[in-house]
Amino acid sequence: MKKYNVAILGATGAVGTRMIEQLEQSSIPVNQVKLLASKRSSGKVLQYNGKDIVVEETTPESFDDVDIVLASAGGAVSKKFLPEAVKRGAVAVDNTSAFRMDPEVPLVVPEVNEQAVYDHKGIIANPNCSTIQMVVALQPIKEAAGLKQVIVSTYQAGSGAGQTAIQELDDEAQQHLDGEKMTADIFPVKGEKHHYPLAFNLLPQIDVFEEDGSTHEEWKMVHETKKIMAGDMNSDAIKVNATCVRVPVVIGHGESVFFEVEDNSKLDTAKVQELIKNGDGLVLQDDPAQQLYPQPINAEGHTETFVGRVREDPENRGSYNMWVVADNLLKGAAANTVQIAEKLVEHDLVRVPEDYYGKE
Numbered sequence: 001m002k003k004y005n006v007a008i009l010g011a012t013g014a015v016g017t018r019m020i021e022q023l024e025q026s027s028i029p030v031n032q033v034k035l036l037a038s039k040r041s042s043g044k045v046l047q048y049n050g051k052d053i054v055v056e057e058t059t060p061e062s063f064d065d066v067d068i069v070l071a072s073a074g075g076a077v078s079k080k081f082l083p084e085a086v087k088r089g090a091v092a093v094d095n096t097s098a099f100r101m102d103p104e105v106p107l108v109v110p111e112v113n114e115q116a117v118y119d120h121k122g123i124i125a126n127p128n129c130s131t132i133q134m135v136v137a138l139q140p141i142k143e144a145a146g147l148k149q150v151i152v153s154t155y156q157a158g159s160g161a162g163q164t165a166i167q168e169l170d171d172e173a174q175q176h177l178d179g180e181k182m183t184a185d186i187f188p189v190k191g192e193k194h195h196y197p198l199a200f201n202l203l204p205q206i207d208v209f210e211e212d213g214s215t216h217e218e219w220k221m222v223h224e225t226k227k228i229m230a231g232d233m234n235s236d237a238i239k240v241n242a243t244c245v246r247v248p249v250v251i252g253h254g255e256s257v258f259f260e261v262e263d264n265s266k267l268d269t270a271k272v273q274e275l276i277k278n279g280d281g282l283v284l285q286d287d288p289a290q291q292l293y294p295q296p297i298n299a300e301g302h303t304e305t306f307v308g309r310v311r312e313d314p315e316n317r318g319s320y321n322m323w324v325v326a327d328n329l330l331k332g333a334a335a336n337t338v339q340i341a342e343k344l345v346e347h348d349l350v351r352v353p354e355d356y357y358g359k360e
């Protein structure tokens with residue numbers, strides 16, 4: 001059986017450390033693991049399957065003899081190094097937003113568009129965390145009744161902003177409870193020296209603002225959903241509207257999703273619940289009588305997407321509400337990335353084609 005050399009780029013980060021764990025638990029036959037980060041973490045020791053591995057500074061040569069790269073070190077780092085990795089024969093699954101909208105790069109959520117992996121030219125993109133959990137929940141509904149439009153409001157955990165934000169949220173909460181001024185240091189205020197605190201607060205801004213007043217996170221949810229579910233980032237087939245909010249939760253994004261189906265003739269609340277219950281990668285937690293519904297605190301550490309509060313809108317038949325929760329660092333990032341790599345192995349696609357990405 002072929003075994004693969006795997007490099008994790010960004011191995012010391014909030015997502016990278018989870019990629020190590022997900023790789024350990026995956027079906028991928030691993031020969032060697034290389035852990036890459038910046039110069040700052042060079043020499044640090046992490047473990048893979050109980051074995052010490054020294055973290056190395058990333059250079060183009062780091063990817064010599066690597067078969068699979070799992071990348072999560074920021075968009076600029078992916079842009080710089082992944083074409084180098086592909087040139088050297090490696091296939092890269094990228095968790096950053098660097099290549100998601102590139103028509104030459106498939107954007108994949110295995111439960112929704114697994115077949116897209118066949119089109120890869122060396123790089124496959126992992127979608128935004130909020131997009132992933134939403135499309136996993138919508139997929140069985142789309143298959144059964146078609147989707148006209150989706151309106152989503154997100155409740156995104158602080159950990160979506162990286163390892164330092166996790167510590168910052170803890171610190172701010174402690175300072176506030178101790179009656180001290182919060183040392184807010186992560187979410188900048190444009191043109192000002194101070195930052196907005198997240199503890200005991202809500203921030204209706206994730207990523208930068210676009211000219212039309214939406215944020216880039218919202219833009220990503222719209223266009224990534226269209227690319228994954230309709231095959232084209234500008235498709236008119238599904239209308240998507242998003243409002244993204246950062247909340248003082250450490251791990252686990254929540255989403256209030258309102259959707260309208262194309263054909264409601266065979267659907268009702270119970271049928272939607274049944275579709276979710278039998279859906280790939282989904283867990284239905286929906287029992288108002290028992291006050292059962294998904295919560296970030298319970299989703300943490302799990303790779304499934306949890307759905308509850310399903311109900312048809314009595315004023316708009318054919319439209320439904322649901323509440324969707326997932327661990328943003330697992331299904332939203334590390335787990336989906338490793339799942340894509342598993343599909344590459346399963347379909348014997350761990351090789352770059354002759355017209356590989358970035359070939360001059």
Ligand SMILES: NC(=O)C1=CN([C@@H]2O[C@H](COP(=O)(O)OP(=O)(O)OC[C@H]3O[C@@H](n4cnc5c(N)ncnc54)[C@H](OP(=O)(O)O)[C@@H]3O)[C@@H](O)[C@H]2O)C=CC1
Pocket residue numbers: 009010011012013014015016036037038039040041042058072073074075077095096097126127128129130159160161162163164328329332333
């Ligand atoms: N699917 C999704 O939506 C999600 C995507 N992400 C994306 O994943 C990426 C990482 O996120 P996260 O883990 O939260 O971030 P962290 O800040 O926790 O970790 C960043 C990682 O990148 C490494 N790194 C930084 N600069 C370089 C460099 N110049 N060369 C090599 N390695 C470098 C860091 O290494 P060092 O220890 O040396 O600093 C660290 O390992 C981001 O692009 C983020 O947008 C994150 C969460 C969800």
Ligand SMILES: N[C@@H](CC(=O)OP(=O)(O)O)C(=O)O
Pocket residue numbers: 095096097127128129156157159160161206207217220328
């Ligand atoms: N923006 C997401 C995490 C992230 O990094 O997303 P992206 O990979 O699309 O930039 C969050 O903060 O929760």
